[in-house]
Amino acid sequence: xxxxxxxxxxxxxxxxxxxxxxxxxxxxxxxxxxxxxxxxxxxxxxxxxxxxxxxxxxxxxxxxxxxxxxxxxxxxxxxxxxxxxxxxxxxxxxxxxxxxxxxxxxxxxxxxxxxxxxxxxxxxxxxxxxxxxxxxxxxxxxxxxxxxxxxxxxxxxxxxxxxxxxxxxxxxxxxxxxxxxxxxxxxxxxxxxxxxxxxxxxxxxxxxxxxxxxxxxxxxxxxxxxxxxxxxxxxxxxxxxxxxxxxxxxxxxxxxxxxxxxxxxxxxxxxxxxxxxxxxxxxxxxxxxxxxxxxxxxxxxxxxxxxxxxxxxxxxxxxxxxxxxxxxxxxxxxxxxxxxxxxxxxxxxxxxxxxxxxxxxxxxxxxxxxxxxxxxxxxxxxxxxxxxxxxxxxxxxxxxxxxxxxxxxxxxxxxxxxxxxxxxxxxxxxxxxxxxxxxxxxxxxxxxxxxxxxxxxxxxxxxxxxxxxxxxxxxxxxxxxxxxxxxx
Amino acid sequence: xxxxxxxxxxxxxxxxxxxxxxxxxxxxxxxxxxxxxxxxxxxxxxxxxxxxxxxxxxxxxxxxxxxxxxxxxxxxxxxxxxxxxxxxxxxxxxxxxxxxxxxxxxxxxxxxxxxxxxxxxxxxxxxxxxxxxxxxxxxxxxxxxxxxxxxxxxxxxxxxxxxxxxxxxxxxxxxxxxxxxxxxxxxxxxxxxxxxxxxxxxxxxxxxxxxxxxxxxxxxxxxxxxxxxxxxxxxxxxxxxxxxxxxxxxxxxxxxxxxxxxxxxxxxxxxxxxxxxxxxxxxxxxxxxxxxxxxxxxxxxxxxxxxxxxxxxxxxxxxxxxxxxxxxxxxxxxxxxxxxxxxxxxxxxxxxxxxxxxxxxxxxxxxxxxxxxxxxxxxxxxxxxxxxxxxxxxxxxxxxxxxxxxxxxxxxxxxxxxxxxxxxxxxxxxxxxxxxxxxxxxxxxxxxxxxxxxxxxxxxxxxxxxxxxxxxxxxxxxxxxxxxxxxx
Numbered sequence: 001x002x003x004x005x006x007x008x009x010x011x012x013x014x015x016x017x018x019x020x021x022x023x024x025x026x027x028x029x030x031x032x033x034x035x036x037x038x039x040x041x042x043x044x045x046x047x048x049x050x051x052x053x054x055x056x057x058x059x060x061x062x063x064x065x066x067x068x069x070x071x072x073x074x075x076x077x078x079x080x081x082x083x084x085x086x087x088x089x090x091x092x093x094x095x096x097x098x099x100x101x102x103x104x105x106x107x108x109x110x111x112x113x114x115x116x117x118x119x120x121x122x123x124x125x126x127x128x129x130x131x132x133x134x135x136x137x138x139x140x141x142x143x144x145x146x147x148x149x150x151x152x153x154x155x156x157x158x159x160x161x162x163x164x165x166x167x168x169x170x171x172x173x174x175x176x177x178x179x180x181x182x183x184x185x186x187x188x189x190x191x192x193x194x195x196x197x198x199x200x201x202x203x204x205x206x207x208x209x210x211x212x213x214x215x216x217x218x219x220x221x222x223x224x225x226x227x228x229x230x231x232x233x234x235x236x237x238x239x240x241x242x243x244x245x246x247x248x249x250x251x252x253x254x255x256x257x258x259x260x261x262x263x264x265x266x267x268x269x270x271x272x273x274x275x276x277x278x279x280x281x282x283x284x285x286x287x288x289x290x291x292x293x294x295x296x297x298x299x300x301x302x303x304x305x306x307x308x309x310x311x312x313x314x315x316x317x318x319x320x321x322x323x324x325x326x327x328x329x330x331x332x333x334x335x336x337x338x339x340x341x342x343x344x345x346x347x348x349x350x351x352x353x354x355x356x357x358x359x360x361x362x363x364x365x366x367x368x369x370x371x372x373x374x375x376x377x378x379x380x381x382x383x384x385x386x387x388x389x390x391x392x393x394x395x396x397x398x399x400x401x402x403x404x405x406x407x408x409x410x411x412x413x414x415x416x417x418x419x420x421x422x423x424x425x426x427x428x429x430x431x432x433x434x435x436x437x438x439x440x441x442x443x444x445x446x447x448x449x450x451x452x453x454x455x456x457x458x459x460x461x462x463x464x465x466x467x468x469x470x471x472x473x474x475x476x477x478x479x480x481x482x483x484x485x486x487x488x
Numbered sequence: 489x490x491x492x493x494x495x496x497x498x499x500x501x502x503x504x505x506x507x508x509x510x511x512x513x514x515x516x517x518x519x520x521x522x523x524x525x526x527x528x529x530x531x532x533x534x535x536x537x538x539x540x541x542x543x544x545x546x547x548x549x550x551x552x553x554x555x556x557x558x559x560x561x562x563x564x565x566x567x568x569x570x571x572x573x574x575x576x577x578x579x580x581x582x583x584x585x586x587x588x589x590x591x592x593x594x595x596x597x598x599x600x601x602x603x604x605x606x607x608x609x610x611x612x613x614x615x616x617x618x619x620x621x622x623x624x625x626x627x628x629x630x631x632x633x634x635x636x637x638x639x640x641x642x643x644x645x646x647x648x649x650x651x652x653x654x655x656x657x658x659x660x661x662x663x664x665x666x667x668x669x670x671x672x673x674x675x676x677x678x679x680x681x682x683x684x685x686x687x688x689x690x691x692x693x694x695x696x697x698x699x700x701x702x703x704x705x706x707x708x709x710x711x712x713x714x715x716x717x718x719x720x721x722x723x724x725x726x727x728x729x730x731x732x733x734x735x736x737x738x739x740x741x742x743x744x745x746x747x748x749x750x751x752x753x754x755x756x757x758x759x760x761x762x763x764x765x766x767x768x769x770x771x772x773x774x775x776x777x778x779x780x781x782x783x784x785x786x787x788x789x790x791x792x793x794x795x796x797x798x799x800x801x802x803x804x805x806x807x808x809x810x811x812x813x814x815x816x817x818x819x820x821x822x823x824x825x826x827x828x829x830x831x832x833x834x835x836x837x838x839x840x841x842x843x844x845x846x847x848x849x850x851x852x853x854x855x856x857x858x859x860x861x862x863x864x865x866x867x868x869x870x871x872x873x874x875x876x877x878x879x880x881x882x883x884x885x886x887x888x889x890x891x892x893x894x895x896x897x898x899x900x901x902x903x904x905x906x907x908x909x910x911x912x913x914x915x916x917x918x919x920x921x922x923x924x925x926x927x928x929x930x931x932x933x934x935x936x937x938x939x940x941x942x943x944x945x946x947x948x949x950x951x952x953x954x955x956x957x958x959x960x961x962x963x964x965x966x967x968x969x970x971x972x973x974x975x976x
Binding site for chain 2: 156452
């Protein structure tokens, strides 16, 4: 973004803005002749002796006899750049958290901790920071619960700054995986008029204003009641009638009154839909490949940031991640899962009879049972699954072609199914539920060139929790929304 | 996604599923030995004589004396694959819109229109399509207004399928631009408790259910009233205190009771925030580079799809796009813009005095005046801009460091400003508006290490309208939401 030609035309000036280097006092430059670099680029620069300008926030200040040592971070990397200056440049405003603008010479560092350091010619404090009032303290590793109280400032901590870089890279890795495999990205809508499976726990919308009832106002705007989406699946299925593979990656909503470590009112979902599927294995292959490819990408491209989590947040978690990546995921049927639970010596709070839904305690047990390798649980009881799940037409135990992916620490990471593409079966099930009219548009997808298809949804925050070992979902999203909390 | 090893192990079988090629009747294969290919891959395949399997939807059927000719499309490309079969394989279910599964030999096509064609061994109709009831008719180019009535089926038309491929590629191009330039992607929240500039036109949220007033229920869930975001800017500004550059790309909402060709209730915005800015030019450079880099990427990677628009939807539009790409964008000040408008012979509906906001008619005139080159209009009257815009502290005409980018056909594509980073000025302005308390968190960003920063927002749908020449914004989004309409 910034021109490097500034560097090539270094002309000595005698006007204002004249500085002398802490080392090479003879040379004089004006500020414009300094190349603007991010800390990341400065740290990896080979251009020793070059004149550069960096900007960022002070992470530490140490004043010695002759020299002043600062560590400056700008969020482009976890690492800070060491700035060495003459003590003449010291200033009482040079405090932890203050924003500074430094021009100087990039020099080889005598320390083993970094390759380069910046010998400052000028240090300008652009934004002061009162260290008493600033909630974060120098050289302190604050607990996640503490920094969570400051949603507008927590990106200034090393941990949350690392998290945001990882989240950005993981987003990009997931998008690349889909693009490289021929998936078209579809922006499925946030506002929807279908109440998605009649699942309850929906947020309803209306134009702001007061005095009228929700129905009056809602009907006024869209002419029908509208909700925030709980899944883009049905809209992706529309696209399954025209493309080989599609995906969406966006916010999803649940008005669940939960304060759990695994639930948010607004969270991100990766959802994909694959046309021309042969069996559930086609969908499982995409889930496993996506998980592994994205995780390997993140481990490679955010090595330092990930290490921070695996060292200070979830010590020893890296081993578990490596095991997940190196092993083929297990596949067991729901019926086998029920057998495993019933054979176990553990006492469960919830029932484990065939036909009961698996609870978090069951999911966690099953993953442990499988040696902490992620495990696909397939073919759930037909009656547990929504109308769109494909009927396996088996008996006496009637199942649907649905699968969940369970992972260590988190439990359910993905849910998937083949979708019922057979018009007569789908029509019967919708009729039984009294939904035939409401889902006439969905039935039409099966009337006009229906193809076998299936898909899955993966909770993006749970994915981050799983690979980083973060216990609370509120710590892996920039701004957490949950019951009784919507800060900023 | 699909194994190519199937192709390497071609073993003749004598069991069920035995077919003979229309050309080379001697060879016999079972279906499993056919390599599954998308139409796109089949069309570009060099493996003539190989056994492949394709799946897709019939775009045309033509039966001649001995042979049957089909065109099959699967959405992986605009082009369809020609399938040639013996007339024995004809079937009354082989209609326009039906889904088929074809196995056969890939052969060189005698036609100039395509390199390869598929000589079918078997054709299976997997999903019938009643051509009378299907709203789209064979070989007909339906008007946009017509296909817009079928949000669940319009992706089955060539035009809308092309649009969705372009939209996906443009999304990816924009994300690549930011990633390559060191921007961190931030998922700014959809649900927010701040009413963003007090701009009105907000959607308010509450858990679904009836009987209570909106305030009772809303307060019950988040403890404060909550809205759908109208911009991620303030949340991005949080991140400007920790990163050199950030961006967000997601849905944004306005409860505007408008049926215009340029407005939607739910639309996508690309928003970026750049720290350590020197002037408005830093932000303008990013806008211009983003526009040009993304557009060039789309023109290169979706050449066929874009050509469809520039041929059938907006004839001659390509020339206009090439002009936009080849020329440096103009920069004029708001004051100059007002002079231009006042010197013009055109009669405007809205006033053109200094201090009045520019209306669409003014914006369109200015772009024409600049020879249909995009034009930046800078330094708007201070009183027209929200509290966060940086005060230019000029007089007598008091302006703010804000800029809009106007483009042909669309008018305003981007809005940008430097943000007021000076605590005292910001505090005064918020106090005057009585917002000091509500925005205390925002003031704190300036209390703790404030840096000069600025950013912009670009309407993604308007961007697509601009480069494709699409007149109505409802035709460039998968599912359009606007007043009185929220289908599906």
